[in-house]
Amino acid sequence: MIPNRKNSSWIGASLERREDRRLLKGRGRFADDVSLPRMGYVALLPSPYANARIKKIDLKAAQALSGVYLVVTGAQFVKTVGPMPTRSNAPVVQYCIAVDRVRHVGEPVAAVVAVNRYIAEDAVELIEVEYEEYDPVVDPMASIKATGNGVLHPDVGSNVVHKSEHSWGPLSQNLKKAAHIVTENFRWNRVAPQPIETCAAVADFNPAGEYFTIWSNMSQQSIIGGNLAISLGVQETQVNYHLCDVGGSFGGKAGLFHVPMIAAGLARLAKRPVKYVEDRMEHMANGNQNGSDRIYTASLSLDSDGRFTAVIFDVIDDFGAYFMINTGSHGNSLAQATGPYDIPALGYNLKCVLTNKVQQAPYRGFGGEVANFVLERLVDAAAKKMNWDPIDLRRRNFITKDNFPYRIPNGNIYDSGDYEKVLEKALMAADLPYWESKKKSAIQKGKRIGWGISTVNERSVLSMTEFWFLDKSPRFPQTSSPESVQIRIASNGRAVVTIYAPHWGNSPETMAVQLVAETLGMHPDHIEVNYGSTENGMISKGPVGSRYTVMLAGAIAGACKKLKDRIFTFAAHMLEVEKNELVIRDEVVSSAFSSGSSLTFAEISRFAHNFRLEFPAGEEYASGLIAQYTYDHPLTTSPNPDTNDLGIFYPIVGHACHIAIVEVDEITLQTKFLKYVAVHDAGTIVNPKAVAGQIRGGIAQGIGTALYERVYYDDQGQLLTVTLADYAIPTSLEIPDIVIDHVETPSPYTEYGIKGCGEGGRLAAMPAIAAAIDNAFKDKGLFIRELPVTPSFLYDNLHIDD
Amino acid sequence: MKYDVKMKVNGDLVEEQVTSRMLLSDFIRDVLGLTGTHIGCEHGVCGSCTIKIDGVTNRACLIFAVQANGADISTIEGLSNEDGSMSILQELFSKHQALQCGFCTPGILLAAQEFIDGPGVTVDRETVREVISGNLCRCTGYETIVDAVVEAAALKIEGEL
Ligand code: FES
Ligand code: FES
Numbered sequence: 001m002i003p004n005r006k007n008s009s010w011i012g013a014s015l016e017r018r019e020d021r022r023l024l025k026g027r028g029r030f031a032d033d034v035s036l037p038r039m040g041y042v043a044l045l046p047s048p049y050a051n052a053r054i055k056k057i058d059l060k061a062a063q064a065l066s067g068v069y070l071v072v073t074g075a076q077f078v079k080t081v082g083p084m085p086t087r088s089n090a091p092v093v094q095y096c097i098a099v100d101r102v103r104h105v106g107e108p109v110a111a112v113v114a115v116n117r118y119i120a121e122d123a124v125e126l127i128e129v130e131y132e133e134y135d136p137v138v139d140p141m142a143s144i145k146a147t148g149n150g151v152l153h154p155d156v157g158s159n160v161v162h163k164s165e166h167s168w169g170p171l172s173q174n175l176k177k178a179a180h181i182v183t184e185n186f187r188w189n190r191v192a193p194q195p196i197e198t199c200a201a202v203a204d205f206n207p208a209g210e211y212f213t214i215w216s217n218m219s220q221q222s223i224i225g226g227n228l229a230i231s232l233g234v235q236e237t238q239v240n241y242h243l244c245d246v247g248g249s250f251g252g253k254a255g256l257f258h259v260p261m262i263a264a265g266l267a268r269l270a271k272r273p274v275k276y277v278e279d280r281m282e283h284m285a286n287g288n289q290n291g292s293d294r295i296y297t298a299s300l301s302l303d304s305d306g307r308f309t310a311v312i313f314d315v316i317d318d319f320g321a322y323f324m325i326n327t328g329s330h331g332n333s334l335a336q337a338t339g340p341y342d343i344p345a346l347g348y349n350l351k352c353v354l355t356n357k358v359q360q361a362p363y364r365g366f367g368g369e370v371a372n373f374v375l376e377r378l379v380d381a382a383a384k385k386m387n388w389d390p391i392d393l394r395r396r397n398f399i400t401k402d403n404f405p406y407r408i409p410n411g412n413i414y415d416s417g418d419y420e421k422v423l424e425k426a427l428m429a430a431d432l433p434y435w436e437s438k439k440k441s442a443i444q445k446g447k448r449i450g451w452g453i454s455t456v457n458e459r460s461v462l463s464m465t466e467f468w469f470l471d472k473s474p475r476f477p478q479t480s481s482p483e484s485v486q487i488r489i490a491s492n493g494r495a496v497v498t499i500y501a502p503h504w505g506n507s508p509e510t511m512a513v514q515l516v517a518e519t520l521g522m523h524p525d526h527i528e529v530n531y532g533s534t535e536n537g538m539i540s541k542g543p544v545g546s547r548y549t550v551m552l553a554g555a556i557a558g559a560c561k562k563l564k565d566r567i568f569t570f571a572a573h574m575l576e577v578e579k580n581e582l583v584i585r586d587e588v589v590s591s592a593f594s595s596g597s598s599l600t601f602a603e604i605s606r607f608a609h610n611f612r613l614e615f616p617a618g619e620e621y622a623s624g625l626i627a628q629y630t631y632d633h634p635l636t637t638s639p640n641p642d643t644n645d646l647g648i649f650y651p652i653v654g655h656a657c658h659i660a661i662v663e664v665d666e667i668t669l670q671t672k673f674l675k676y677v678a679v680h681d682a683g684t685i686v687n688p689k690a691v692a693g694q695i696r697g698g699i700a701q702g703i704g705t706a707l708y709e710r711v712y713y714d715d716q717g718q719l720l721t722v723t724l725a726d727y728a729i730p731t732s733l734e735i736p737d738i739v740i741d742h743v744e745t746p747s748p749y750t751e752y753g754i755k756g757c758g759e760g761g762r763l764a765a766m767p768a769i770a771a772a773i774d775n776a777f778k779d780k781g782l783f784i785r786e787l788p789v790t791p792s793f794l795y796d797n798l799h800i801d802d
Numbered sequence: 803m804k805y806d807v808k809m810k811v812n813g814d815l816v817e818e819q820v821t822s823r824m825l826l827s828d829f830i831r832d833v834l835g836l837t838g839t840h841i842g843c844e845h846g847v848c849g850s851c852t853i854k855i856d857g858v859t860n861r862a863c864l865i866f867a868v869q870a871n872g873a874d875i876s877t878i879e880g881l882s883n884e885d886g887s888m889s890i891l892q893e894l895f896s897k898h899q900a901l902q903c904g905f906c907t908p909g910i911l912l913a914a915q916e917f918i919d920g921p922g923v924t925v926d927r928e929t930v931r932e933v934i935s936g937n938l939c940r941c942t943g944y945e946t947i948v949d950a951v952v953e954a955a956a957l958k959i960e961g962e963l
Contacts, residue, residue, distance in 0.1 A: 024896060025838070026838015247903045697943050724847040729938060738945060
């Protein structure tokens with residue numbers, strides 16, 4: 001139930017999405033839909049080895065094939081396209097086509113441009129490569145000690161690319177005083193976003209002005225554009241980057257740039273437009289589509305009343321072959337490392353290691369989901385050990401609603417919340433006594449019923465400091481994460497909103513329409529939305545870290561304020577009244593005092609566009625009605641260089657309680673859901689159906705992570721999950737209907753009190769599901785430390801515990 | 803070696819020459835320029851390339867264009883009403899927000915429409931889940947898709963569609 005908002009007309013309304021009509025008619029524009037005259041198609045030759053030196057490449061046969069325009073090796077390509085941009089603090093250099101060494105299976109070693117993809121793939125088959133194989137380094141623990149050719153990047157000197165230890169608050173004192181300490185080991189396996197659309201780019205190079213035009217489905221175009229330019233060896237003003245509809249990203253398309261870079265570099269070399277679309281295998285083996293891969297030892301200390309006093313995470317994270325995202329996903333884990341609980345002390349010891357696997361990239365949660373899982377599992381472990389009720393234990397430790405803003409030990413703050421209320425609603429909807437009462441009769445039918453709960457925070461509105469604040473001397477300590485908008489009132493009175501971040505399954509156009517409708521008092525049908533390319537663009541960070549709606553709302557508020565002032569300036573003159581007595585209602589401007597005279601937006605705009613001489617001289621009457629605004633992050637502060645205070649970096653914090661009720665078949669050990677309840681507090685909700693959609697989609701991915709999905713590499717570094725048949729993302733048969741409810745605790749720091757909600761569904765799902773399966777096998781003492789909980793995993797674990 | 807192919811696509815007659823190995827999915831997208839049919843895997847797993855051949859849904863990535871010689875094909879571009887307005891099923895997808903990124907949507911719409919038009923149409927949610935279980939969607943969690951299809955099925959059964 002959404003509380004009534006007396007004064008809002010459009011915020012809180014479940015409008016149909018503006019994005020949907022074209023998509024439903026098959027008239028979206030995805031990157032692969034772009035086609036240019038003379039366009040060539042790219043195919044890449046992938047490395048079959050995880051760790052090898054490239055000795056020799058023979059391109060002759062491939063070059064001789066009819067229909068082939070260009071064949072290049074990495075060594076040739078790097079002469080025109082430099083290393084990829086990276087946030088890595090350690091000297092980890094990555095080329096989009098490998099130069100002298102391959103570091104994971106699927107890494108490209110040569111590229112072909114041909115008249116079509118079929119011939120390009122024929123040519124790839126004809127390329128001869130001689131490799132000198134090295135022993136692959138696959139196990140992260142072994143990687144730490146590797147020497148010689150086992151060191152992936154000799155310039156770093158070892159495979160450990162980051163090592164740091166941190167403590168905040170009275171950590172050692174609290175541990176010493178603790179009445180209980182629970183310590184557990186966890187293994188968080190690699191999973192992957194796997195959007196149904198792979199990464200793709202079409203690029204054109206115009207030698208006049210050496211100008212690149214790129215269409216791609218990678219996000220964050222204002223940042224990608226500049227970084228691409230550096231690698232392409234041109235100025236950023238020589239690259240125009242167009243946004244496309246994006247067939248899902250979930251973080252995976254947030255900015256690892258080899259796809260547009262390969263297309264752009266090859267377009268320049270081949271002297272023709274070029275299209276590169278990953279096939280599914282490339283997406284899996286080289287698409288940077290793997291999330292966190294972590295080994296944990298974690299401890300939670302409690303006093304004798306069951307109050308948490310400290311939490312410590314010892315983490316080893318296997319980043320794969322490169323380190324483009326630096327420690328960003330651990331910064332992210334730290335944003336809400338103490339969860340919704342009042343825990344005064346925090347320890348975080350981190351080792352980032354490289355192995356011969358594809359490198360990590362962001363995936364919905366960006367490490368925050370892993371920290372949530374580990375913390376929630378520790379709470380459950382404590383409850384189990386002390387024989388406390390897991391719900392009471394959580395409740396006892398919640399930060400109470402009068403304690404916001406709340407500072408967590410490392411310096412980040414939580415803006416607002418009411419965790420108790422969320423929990424109450426979830427418990428009410430789940431009706432646990434009913435399910436408890438069903439357990440006995442289920443057992444007689446060979447079924448075990450279990451329930452599990454998670455109470456987690458959802459940090460939202462990413463700022464940039466998390467990417468580097470754990471480094472002693474950060475390479476590029478970026479602090480800006482702005483979002484921009486341009487709004488104009490056309491001469492017919494309709495609004496046209498230009499945004500600079502793509503539609504990738506979120507609802508940016510719908511959000512823009514509703515926010516402008518609310519802020520300017522317009523009808524949604526009178527608002528159009530379009531997308532600006534970088535050439536015409538303002539600065540934008542795009543939809544990462546659950547930030548876009550909040551940032552867009554800020555930008556729209558700023559632009560609308562300017563625009564209103566412009567409208568009032570013209571209207572005041574036309575109505576012969578004072579500006580400050582004007583009000584807007586339903587696209588009509590009138591005086592709050594004198595009744596009678598009023599003007600529609602269309603009338604004002606017609607004059608503002610066409611009849612300059614009706615108005616006095618002076619800049620304020622300049623023709624047209626247009627406003628631009630760039631909104632910076634609402635609340636970020638600088639971290640201390642010695643990391644004893646990380647500053648405020650992720651302060652817009654939502655909350656969720658999930659309760660999963662599962663049934664596990666005693667023979668097949670298959671898990672299915674009897675009920676799934678998700679109550680979220682994402683502040684003020686703009687479009688309830690869209691928010692519910694984000695929550696459901698996140699839960700579906702969470703269910704995938706919890707029960708089905710895992711990226712498998714064998715001990716030779718061969719990737720075993722290379723198709724969507726091997727890597728099992730859930731179908732409609734695995735995902736239950738979800739009971740969704742909301743609490744709305746507005747953020748005091750954002751426009752309209754909105755918080756982000758793009759990741760919470762996934763952030764909360766995994767611990768609730770793990771707890772539910774534990775609960776189903778309570779008598780066997782099951783405690784899940786690793787996902788996915790497949791039937792064979794359960795079989796092994798239940799028998800081990802026996 | 804190229805082969806002549808002749809087929810009806812969304813009611814239009816098309817005549818083209820194709821190589822024997824050209825996939826129907828590539829033919830539809832690259833030769834005919836009908837980009838509403840999407841390619842998600844080319845392994846026959848994801849269902850986003852679903853089209854109708856002679857009234858039956860098929861995966862265009864598993865069929866060669868030459869195999870469709872003489873066929874009557876319809877794609878997402880042919881799903882709307884004659885006047886270009888959205889079909890009831892499309893409207894219901896919009897109403898229920900049964901899509902997010904929209905990449906899987908054309909395939910799911912064709913699979914769902916076939917079910918609505920078929921003899922086994924029912925409002926049973928589990929049956930509907932079964933019907934769309936060959937189409938992967940990574941965004942929605944499927945529930946709103948089921949909502950939309952169930953509502954369309956109800957209209958069909960009541961004779962209002
Ligand atoms: S593209 Fe045909 S089934 Fe995936
Ligand atoms: S809506 Fe994105 S895959 Fe279905």
